[in-house]
Amino acid sequence: EVQLVESGGGLVQPGGSLRLSCAASGFTFSSYEMNWVRQAPGKGLEWVSYISSSGSTIYYADSVKGRFTISRDNAKNSLYLQMNSLRAEDTAVYYCARANRIAAAGTRWFDPWGQGTLVTVSS
């Protein structure tokens, strides 16, 4: 069964740091691009970051650029999100999601998604 399981969420003070992890199983992790997507309470989905299968290409949303770092360890089938200088507006459920595509230069869609981990930034 293809599965993604996030961990590492919790309560952190503004300005603090947190590292999220996403454990993948049931597929060849090293062959897939991965993403983090977040959802603030009562709000819609917001894409956060993308990493290519090898880790050589990385993108960030403007809202997190310079504060968040995405990485992966293909030997451990794991995806990470290091979050620094956290703000109240970073409070959200964070999902990891596998990107699927047909052609290398083509579109991507997300399937599956993990169950999410809640990050709360508050004093």
Add this chain to the structure above:
Amino acid sequence: SYVLTQPPSVSVAPGQTARITCGGNNIGSKSVHWYQQKPGQAPVLVVYDDSDRPSGIPERFSGSNSGNTATLTISRVEAGDEADYYCQVWDSSSDHGVVFGGGTKLTVL
């Protein structure tokens, strides 16, 4: 950056057809993907590449895309279809890549 516009809400009676739109500049030239999200759950892919269905998704879910509007159509709506629905594109013209619509709450009356 590219913007996707969805109506905040759509209401439909059981057994009827629900149509949820996703507007974007020349969106017909892009591939559109749709996700269903029920309260407290992670999103689930229901349509990809405009009109393809993942395995396990009922044939009642279908998609189309032309001009400036993509549409998710749910036929013979059931109570269990009540959820938030999001469209998404991959914007290859920018480093941002991924764009989501604001989401549409489908209410089954």
